[in-house]
Amino acid sequence: MTTTLDLHSHSEASEDSRAPLEAYLNWLKLKRTERPVDGVVLTEHRQFNQEGDYRALEDKFGILVLKASEVETDYGHVLVFGVTDEMTRRFDFANVHLPAQEVIDEVARMGGVAVPCHPGRPNVGLCEHYTHKPPLENVIAVEVLNGGSRRGEDERSEELVRQFGYSAVGGSDSHLVSLIGLCATRFEGEIRTAEDLVRELKSGSYAPVDFRPRRKPVPHAVPVEVK
Amino acid sequence: MSEVTYASVQIGDTLGPQEFYLSKDQVRAYAKATGMWVPRFTDDEAARKEGLPGMITPGNMSLAIMSKLVSDWIGASGARMIRLGTTYRQPVLPDHTLTLQGFITHKSENDRTAEMDVWVESEEGDRLVIGTATVHFPR
Structure with a gap:
């Protein structure tokens, strides 16, 4: 049984999002075929x-909701899956200069997985840091398909x-x-919990999936007169 | 087109898309009218000296452009936009065709408001400015 999850999303708990979780789930229900x-x-x-605790919303919409975190490190932004109390005691998640290698190694030791996200993005992505710093060790996966990427960013990630x-x-x-839900990851295994997700991420049996609609080319419109 | 009413609004309804060409002269006119006559908004060469790809559109103008998408959707219905919040992700470069688009994402029966996502998109499909708006429908 496969499981398809949008591995990267921000609700209104993040300071730059106004999206309530219930609205996300309602939207996914509405757009289920797409x-x-x-x-x-x-x-x-x-x-x-x-x-x-999102179990009531999960039941209402029939959509799984898991919790993780996006932290900021000296190699850019990193998604941390399978977060435990031990991890939040070990690292101050609010610190925007966390040491990436320690995060990757310690999260793995504590039973989670750390995945660098949007690596092709300037300043906050792995690719730029790899131009002047040694590559990180023990990285098992990176995010190559990001719904917020600008032209060329995902291509840089693929090259990485x-x-x-x-x-x-x-x-x-x-x-x-x-x-x-425009970009997601399709796992070969069944995922019901954060522990399942960590197990599947370690397995390597998954691939990114792109549900963005094909975009028709926008013509260069005729300039209009300023009124 | 019939006027939008609170009852007629459905989650998933679209605003736009509206395509339009934003000229450098329009941006200069806005910069002049709003007292923002600074090189980055008026002159390609001067903007490049600041490290920009060319002259850019003032953030307030992008905000105004996005508000037009919402106000066009409201039409003469008597509803009122009571909030518009934006995040600027990339510079909006004039002399390009921009697309405005939005979706109704939530309705609140208690205060008769509708929430919507709105954004300005480039010809390549990059979302340059994204935001959310709230529209109130009086009884």
Whole structure:
């Protein structure tokens, strides 16, 4: 049984998003045929919502909701899956200069997986840091499909994957309700919990999936007179 | 087209898309009218000296352009935009065709408001400015 998850999304708990989780789930229900995702992973910026209990919403919409985090490191932004109390005690998630190698190694030791996201993005992506710093060790996957990427960013990420042999995941990086589920990751195994997700990420049996509609070319319109 | 009413609004309804060509002269006119006559908004060469790809559109003008998408959708219905929040992701370069688009994402029965996502998109499909708006429908 396969499981398709949007691995990267931000609800209103992140300071730059106004998207309530319920609106995300309602939107996914509405768009089920276009974006057939089984669940979303909330990756709030620089925090982990330990208390959040979304079971009632999961039941209401029939969509899995998992919790993770997007932290900021000296090699750019990193998604942390399988967050535990031990991790939040070990690292101050609010610190925007976390040491990436320590995050990757310690998260793995504590039973999670750290995945650098949007590596092709200037300043906050792995590719730029690799131009002047040694490559990180023990990276198992990076996000090559990001719904917020600009032209060329995902292509740089793909090149990184080819060069270093990382596994590849996808996520919408949605900060708006209507963008949830546009990019996702299809896993070969069944995922019901954060522990399942970590197990599947370690397995390497997954691929990014792109549900963005093909865009028709926009013609260069005729200039209009300023009124 | 019939006027939008609170009852007629459905989650998933679209705003736009509206395509339009934004000229450099329009941006200069806006910069002049709003007292923002600074090189980055008026002159390609001067903007490049600041490290920009060319002259750019003032953020307030992008905000105004996005608000037009919402106000066009409201039409003469009597509804009122009570909030518009934006995130600027990339510079909006004039002399390009821009697309405005939005979706209704939420309705609140208690305060008779509709929430919507709105954005400005480049010819290549990059979302240059994204935001959300709230529209109130009086009884």
